[in-house]
Amino acid sequence: MNASIGVAVIGAGMAGKAHAAAYRAASTLYAPALPPIRLVAIGDVFEPLGSETAQRFGFERHVADWRDIAAADDIDVVSVVVANSLHREIVEGLLAAGKHVLCEKPLSDTLENARSMAEAARRAEASGTIARIGFSYLRAPGIAFIRQLIDDGRLGEVLHFSGRYWTDYGSRTDAPISWRYQGPNGSGALGDVGSHLGYIAEFLCGPAREVSGGRFHTAITERPKPLGQVVGHSRGGATDGTAPVTNDDYASFNAEFAHCVGSIEVSRVATGHPNTCTVEVFGSGGAARWSQTNPAQVEVMLNDEHADVAGFRTVALGPAHPHYAGGWAMDAPGVGIGQNDLFVHQARALLEEVAGLPAAQSLPRCRTFDDGVHSMEVLAAVAESARAGGAAVAVG
Structure with a gap:
């Protein structure tokens, strides 16, 4: 070490x-x-x-x-x-x-x-x-738990995936132009938050084989030039001049995965949704959904419930679920976790690998650059589908 x-x-x-x-x-x-x-x-x-x-x-x-x-x-x-x-x-x-x-x-x-x-x-x-x-x-215990429900068969055969990542950092017209708003279609909302949904969907549903129905939309076509440095999603401090927005405020597409089909919708102009990432998986034996809005819980529905109480139940994540026990100073159910915690787990996983800790004693390893290339191949296929009026495009 x-x-x-x-x-x-x-x-x-x-x-x-x-x-x-x-x-x-x-x-x-x-x-x-x-x-x-x-x-x-x-x-x-x-x-x-x-x-x-x-x-x-x-x-x-x-x-x-x-x-x-x-x-x-x-x-x-x-x-x-x-x-x-x-x-x-x-x-x-x-x-x-x-x-x-x-x-x-x-x-x-x-x-x-x-x-x-x-x-x-x-x-x-x-x-x-x-x-x-x-x-x-991939460090979110809720997403890992849904994968566990799939792997152990409790959701049955996976039938359908739905993913939405709505943000509103670009919904204000006074948000100044920056690199985030410049580049080809596919490098905007799709590249920013859609890339997250792409790898989440493949983690749950298997590799994407084909995409179709690609659609981009730029809702705010020009933005003010900033007076100085733009940091994050800051607003204000703009000049009287404007510059064109060249990429997507909104994107959507359908996909065929190894185990099911699904749909993905992303936006940076979803007013009132500062950071709403929601995933749902529907199977022959039940369904599960998770949202960044309430990241310390998963909603699960199983078909083996009695008919008079059938429906989604809310499961508070805790030590019984992946990545949870030992992962925080207080690792009890109901304490709460958030997106910042996922970065900590990510850093921990990398440092464990660099330190030479055995994989069996470590968090799941971070993904490789080859995985990063594949993720971009999915985004590129969506862009090609959009250029072709929504036509089906093979991934890779």
């Missing part, structure tokens, strides 16, 4: 802060204990934000250039949490420098770049360097 592990985060925005906080807390979860985790550096070109984030989460320093992190002898593990178009250069540079990498989803801005990153990851792995992608929702 490593004597200690030095970590850094490149990107100090909203998701970057989640990674920074996760590394700070990761050593407090589960057993066996990790080696000491050193919080070394936050990298961000915007100095005020980077310095504030480093101080807030207890990192030793802020650097403006990611190359300084690549060259640093005291850093072993790096999270890359910046605009998708920047992923390839940074990740490939870090891997070449021998750093273990956790990259946010989607893996990159184009399939060509993602495939190059996956090839670089395979080369790095040959020398013992780990490259993983963050599919954080």
Whole structure:
């Protein structure tokens, strides 16, 4: 086991802060204990934000250039949490420098770049360097419990999947233009939150084979130019000028998975839904649903109930369910968990692998860059379907 592990985060925005906080807390979860985790550096070109984030989460320093992190002898593990178009250069540079990498989803801005990153990851792995992608929702106990209900047969044959991820960070017209609103269709709401639903659906229903009915819509076609740096989903501070929005505010599609069919709908203009991710699985023996709105519970319906009390029951998640026991300081039912916790479990899983803990004693490993490429192949098929008027398109 490593004597200690030095970590850094490149990107100090909203998701970057989640990674920074996760590394700070990761050593407090589960057993066996990790080696000491050193919080070394936050990298961000915007100095005020980077310095504030480093101080807030207890990192030793802020650097403006990611190359300084690549060259640093005291850093072993790096999270890359910046605009998708920047992923390839940074990740490939870090891997070449021998750093273990956790990259946010989607893996990159184009399939060509993602495939190059996956090839670089395979080369790095040959020398013992780990490259993983963050599919954080696979850490949700509720989603893992639904998978357990499928695997043990309690839901019977899986018949239908429904997924919705509604957000409203783009529903205000004063939200300034940023990289999130620029790029081809498929890089907007679909790439941002639809990528989450894609890997969740495949985790529950098997690999996506074909998509159809692809549809994109841009509800707000131009946005104000910002006065300064745009951080996260901030609003205001805009000039009188505007810039066009070139990608999707809304996306939907149908899919054929290995075990069933399903539908997915995503939006960043769903006013009143700040972060509503909802998944439902319907089977011949019952059904189950989970929502980020109430992430510490799952609703389950089983066909073996008496007819006069048939219906969904609410199950409070606790130590009897996956990823729960030992996962928090208070791991009792009803205490509550949230999306921030998923990042902590994700960081813990990566650090366990870097530390050399056996897989049997660890959380499920983070997914590989090849998984990240496949996820992008699903999104690319949706975009192709939309261009073709909703036609069916094979994945991959």
